[in-house]
Amino acid sequence: MLKNLNIALLLILLLVTVACEDNQPVELVDETTGEEDSELEVNVLGLEADTTGTALAADTTGLISSESSRFAASMIVTGVQFDFPGEHHEVSFAHAIFLDLRDPVWLMGRVIGFKSLDLGRMFLDGLQLHRTPYRIRRNIPPLADSLAGVRYGLLNVDGQGDSNFQYVPHHAYTWTIEGKTRIEPQSVLIKSPGRVNIVSPRPETSLSKDHSLEIVWTDERPQTMIISGLNTGTGEGARPLLRIRIPKRIPRIIIPAKVMRLLPTDRFEMFQFTFEASIQREILIPGYLDKILLRVASVHNVLVRIR
Amino acid sequence: MTDRTLQLTLLLLMAMNSFGQHLSSPRGISLAAYTAATNDIHSLDWNPAGLIFVKDWEASFSNFANVNPNFNGLIFGTAGIAKRFLGGHTVAIRYADGNAVEFIVPTLFVLTDSVSRLETSFDKMISHRERFAIGYAYRIADNISVGASARFREETVSDTRYFISQDTVTLVSSEVIDFDASSWLADVGALWEVNPRWRIGIVAKNLLRVTESEFSEEIEQFGLAQTRFARGGVSFMPLRSLSVALDFDTEERAALGYEWNLGNNFWIRQGVFADQNASPFIQAVSVGFGWSSPLFQADLSYLRFVDQTNRTGAGTLNAFTSVRWESPDWNPFTHDRIAFSLKVHLGRTHEQLAKIEYIEILSDVYPSSYQVYAYRPLGKVHVRNISGKPVQVKVGFFVDRLMERPTESKPYIIQPGQTIQIPFTAVFTPAIRSVTEMIIREAEVFVSAAIAGDYDDRSQARVLVHGRNDWSGDVLQLRYFVTPEDPEVLQFTRRKLVQYKDLLATVPENLQSFMEAKILFNEFSSRLSYVHDPKKSSDRVQYPAETLDLRGGDCDDMTVCYSSLLISVGIGVAYIDVIPPDRPQESHVYLMFDTGLEPQLAPLISENPKRYVVRKNDQGKETVWIPIETTESLRGFDAAWELGAKEYFNETGLNPGLIEGWVQVVDVHTIF
Numbered sequence: 001m002l003k004n005l006n007i008a009l010l011l012i013l014l015l016v017t018v019a020c021e022d023n024q025p026v027e028l029v030d031e032t033t034g035e036e037d038s039e040l041e042v043n044v045l046g047l048e049a050d051t052t053g054t055a056l057a058a059d060t061t062g063l064i065s066s067e068s069s070r071f072a073a074s075m076i077v078t079g080v081q082f083d084f085p086g087e088h089h090e091v092s093f094a095h096a097i098f099l100d101l102r103d104p105v106w107l108m109g110r111v112i113g114f115k116s117l118d119l120g121r122m123f124l125d126g127l128q129l130h131r132t133p134y135r136i137r138r139n140i141p142p143l144a145d146s147l148a149g150v151r152y153g154l155l156n157v158d159g160q161g162d163s164n165f166q167y168v169p170h171h172a173y174t175w176t177i178e179g180k181t182r183i184e185p186q187s188v189l190i191k192s193p194g195r196v197n198i199v200s201p202r203p204e205t206s207l208s209k210d211h212s213l214e215i216v217w218t219d220e221r222p223q224t225m226i227i228s229g230l231n232t233g234t235g236e237g238a239r240p241l242l243r244i245r246i247p248k249r250i251p252r253i254i255i256p257a258k259v260m261r262l263l264p265t266d267r268f269e270m271f272q273f274t275f276e277a278s279i280q281r282e283i284l285i286p287g288y289l290d291k292i293l294l295r296v297a298s299v300h301n302v303l304v305r306i307r
Numbered sequence: 308m309t310d311r312t313l314q315l316t317l318l319l320l321m322a323m324n325s326f327g328q329h330l331s332s333p334r335g336i337s338l339a340a341y342t343a344a345t346n347d348i349h350s351l352d353w354n355p356a357g358l359i360f361v362k363d364w365e366a367s368f369s370n371f372a373n374v375n376p377n378f379n380g381l382i383f384g385t386a387g388i389a390k391r392f393l394g395g396h397t398v399a400i401r402y403a404d405g406n407a408v409e410f411i412v413p414t415l416f417v418l419t420d421s422v423s424r425l426e427t428s429f430d431k432m433i434s435h436r437e438r439f440a441i442g443y444a445y446r447i448a449d450n451i452s453v454g455a456s457a458r459f460r461e462e463t464v465s466d467t468r469y470f471i472s473q474d475t476v477t478l479v480s481s482e483v484i485d486f487d488a489s490s491w492l493a494d495v496g497a498l499w500e501v502n503p504r505w506r507i508g509i510v511a512k513n514l515l516r517v518t519e520s521e522f523s524e525e526i527e528q529f530g531l532a533q534t535r536f537a538r539g540g541v542s543f544m545p546l547r548s549l550s551v552a553l554d555f556d557t558e559e560r561a562a563l564g565y566e567w568n569l570g571n572n573f574w575i576r577q578g579v580f581a582d583q584n585a586s587p588f589i590q591a592v593s594v595g596f597g598w599s600s601p602l603f604q605a606d607l608s609y610l611r612f613v614d615q616t617n618r619t620g621a622g623t624l625n626a627f628t629s630v631r632w633e634s635p636d637w638n639p640f641t642h643d644r645i646a647f648s649l650k651v652h653l654g655r656t657h658e659q660l661a662k663i664e665y666i667e668i669l670s671d672v673y674p675s676s677y678q679v680y681a682y683r684p685l686g687k688v689h690v691r692n693i694s695g696k697p698v699q700v701k702v703g704f705f706v707d708r709l710m711e712r713p714t715e716s717k718p719y720i721i722q723p724g725q726t727i728q729i730p731f732t733a734v735f736t737p738a739i740r741s742v743t744e745m746i747i748r749e750a751e752v753f754v755s756a757a758i759a760g761d762y763d764d765r766s767q768a769r770v771l772v773h774g775r776n777d778w779s780g781d782v783l784q785l786r787y788f789v790t791p792e793d794p795e796v797l798q799f800t801r802r803k804l805v806q807y808k809d810l811l812a813t814v815p816e817n818l819q820s821f822m823e824a825k826i827l828f829n830e831f832s833s834r835l836s837y838v839h840d841p842k843k844s845s846d847r848v849q850y851p852a853e854t855l856d857l858r859g860g861d862c863d864d865m866t867v868c869y870s871s872l873l874i875s876v877g878i879g880v881a882y883i884d885v886i887p888p889d890r891p892q893e894s895h896v897y898l899m900f901d902t903g904l905e906p907q908l909a910p911l912i913s914e915n916p917k918r919y920v921v922r923k924n925d926q927g928k929e930t931v932w933i934p935i936e937t938t939e940s941l942r943g944f945d946a947a948w949e950l951g952a953k954e955y956f957n958e959t960g961l962n963p964g965l966i967e968g969w970v971q972v973v974d975v976h977t978i979f
Contacts, residue, residue: 011603011649012368012649015368015369015370015649018370018381019370019384020380020381021379021380021382023382024373025409025411025432026411026620026621027410027412027620028410028411028621028623029621029624030412030415030625039415039416040415041417042418042419043418043419043420044418044419044420044421044477044479045477256415256416256430258468259416259418259469262469262471
């Protein structure tokens with residue numbers, strides 16, 4: 001009996017000691033958020049200012065991207081849709097500016113900007129761009145703007161303005177520079193992306209910050225999404241809060257509730273979702289010493305309420 | 308309930324759908340249907356009434372391994388101990404570290420702020436555990452047991468929450484918040500052993516719930532369901548080596564399995580689990596092996612799920628939240644599993660293998676013939692094998708104060724379910740002769756089976772112990788009143804023979820016995836008078852010393868006393884028992900003694916051949932015997948001889964008493 005008990009104790013000891021592994025947890029994948037590698041990258045912007053110095057306002061036009069701040073010169077075409085509750089607007093922009101980094105504007109011993117170059121006439125698909133004064137805002141008294149050169153632009157708002165100018169998706173735009181002084185005449189091509197068309201959320205939709213938000217689009221996949229806070233009637237622009245990089249190869253994204261909860265619904269009346277798809281490249285033209293940003297973007301803004 | 312009724316019930320039940328949901332017992336896994344077949348500490352999950360089959364102390368340990376591509380070795384399953392006490396009560400406690408499941412939901416986004424990138428290890432961590440369980444079972448009748456068990460369920464959801472702090476820069480931070488819920492869930496079950504082949508079990512799962520803390524509504528979806536449901540089960544032994552079991556529950560789940568004894572205590576099992584409300588209908592299949600010895604039981608099982616979706620260590624959140632399930636060990640994410648357990652039986656109580664159906668006492672006990680019960684059965688025990696295998700059974704018998712130790716029968720082999728009659732004997736001590744009055748004593752009858760040597764069942768039966776002078780009326784029993792070595796008998800015979808030594812000296816040697824018998828009879832009869840029994844004559848017999856002391860007795864007493872005197876001097880005696888078939892009321896006993904004379908010398912004592920009988924003595928030699936009617940003692944030896952010879956001639960010569968059997972001649976010396 002004693003011998004058997006010893007054997008029993010030995011076996012029990014063996015059983016206990018060999019069973020030293022833990023039961024591994026089961027990994028639960030949320031399939032609704034898309035592909036397995038579709039991890040969202042969410043950048044919390046908070047009080048981050050934009051590059052224009054126009055203060056804390058979100059860029060809803062696609063003209064002022066974080067990329068453009070790195071270039072002294074840019075030639076940009078954007079097609080922008082605005083969906084507000086009960087309203088829909090379509091705007092086409094074309095904009096070009098060539099700063100001369102060797103000709104700064106001084107104020108009180110500080111460089112507040114650079115003068116721009118006059119390249120003569122500029123054309124986009126044969127349409128001549130308007131020449132408008134380029135002014136630098138002086139943030140210290142006296143608050144008068146400084147005239148710092150010229151810039152070029154086209155604008156079509158809901159078919160008004162430059163009526164012959166429309167943003168065309170999947171179109172090869174031709175920029176033509178007449179040339180002046182040391183800048184030689186040039187002609188460059190850039191293809192536009194498809195139109196970003198967000199079908200969800202719609203501005204009529206009332207959203208909850210405690211629920212995840214499904215973003216659905218047609219045609220072109222947006223590359224980035226910026227959520228901005230907005231208080232109507234204050235005159236303040238939309239304040240960018242979150243920038244989300246949208247992974248490639250997915251038909252839609254789910255903004256998790258945990259990200260939605262980061263939105264300060266107590267501080268903002270409405271939230272603007274800005275979706276952008278763009279194509280850009282850097283070019284050099286003879287006579288201009290710096291790189292030039294050549295960019296075409298499709299932007300869709302949706303204004304919603306979130307509770 | 309008859310077997311046929313049960314078979315019909317089984318067929319009806321098979322039309323339903325159900326399954327079992329516990330993975331604590333490898334035997335239970337491989338048999339699949341364990342509600343009626345459960346018999347160990349894991350009854351805590353399957354049916355707490357099954358704890359009643361625990362033998363004294365039982366310790367149980369189990370391990371398991373998940374069978375998937377990420378095989379990561381053995382995982383500790385359960386450790387528990389159970390104790391049966393007072394025969395019909397069992398308590399059990401178990402720690403089941405392996406009765407747990409943990410889920411991790413990875414974070415599907417990365418937060419960056421103006422300073423850094425925030426790294427989090429998970430979005431949610433969800434764990435369900437039922438590590439502690441206790442149970443109690445009680446046998447309310449020979450074949451019905453009830454039980455209750457309680458499992459402590461612990462659930463935790465660890466949720467990563469994010470916060471933004473905004474100063475000169477915007478910073479994002481995270482914190483893990485734990486939510487806990489715990490409760491006791493109680494099951495109640497019953498088992499009915501209809502007969503050795505059929506057993507029916509029923510259990511109400513999660514019948515009672517005592518909540519210590521619970522999840523808030525926000526995360527309630529991550530908690531386990533606490534569904535109340537009932538599960539029934541039957542087990543049936545169509546063959547001695549085969550048992551089949553079926554489980555079914557109110558959630559339309561079922562399980563079916565069998566257990567086959569291959570011999571040498573080696574078992575093979577197979578089972579199948581089904582769920583009417585799931586796809587596929589057949590959820591899993593299982594196979595297992597078992598081996599047992601009196602001390603150990605080892606079981607091995609392999610469980611294979613038909614649908615492997617979500618069972619390989621990863622699943623979908625949708626699968627988690629779309630179905631509410633209620634078991635940490637059996638759920639949509641449970642892996643295929645190999646499980647092993649070792650059960651150790653400690654203590655002295657062993658499994659009951661045999662049962663006393665009833666006890667049959669064949670006769671009362673007469674102290675005068677107490678020796679005869681050592682070889683002649685006093686009674687029979689009807690013993691049934693209630694185990695599933697052949698057992699070797701012995702029966703013991705004991706009467707306190709009248710026996711030194713219990714007697715034990717020879718071993719008998721009983722097949723499963725079979726009932727046999729086992730006779731038992733009794734070795735009484737001489738102290739039984741001190742019982743003067745008729746009494747009733749409690750006798751204990753024991754049955755031991757197999758090699759355990761312990762009593763499988765114990766019962767009591769009443770035996771009637773008569774007074775020392777009581778006689779059954781059987782002449783064979785009368786011999787036991789003869790006490791030739793009694794000091795008073797010896798003293799009487801020695802004194803008388805010394806008194807007549809001069810006379811005896813003149814008698815030829817071959818007539819010495821005849822003369823001694825005559826002297827003793829005359830001396831004996833001269834001091835005695837014939838009196839009737841105080842009760843029925845056949846009920847009471849005096850011992851010779853009492854007859855000599857009381858100087859009187861009836862024919863039985865005289866016969867016993869005179870035969871004791873003769874035997875004490877070496878003269879052989881035989882009783883003549885006469886029970887006339889047409890006149891039983893005239894039954895009587897007298898004797899004949901051996902003169903030692905050879906038949907050709909018979910004329911030395913009588914010319915009349917009707918006065919003597921020639922028969923073989925205890926050496927097998929034919930000698931002359933003289934019948935004596937002791938009731939004629941007052942008239943002396945010759946008259947007693949004459950009457951005895953006359954009776955004998957009438958009964959055996961004129962009537963065929965010996966041939967027809969109503970006259971028996973019994974040698975008294977044969978018992979000595």
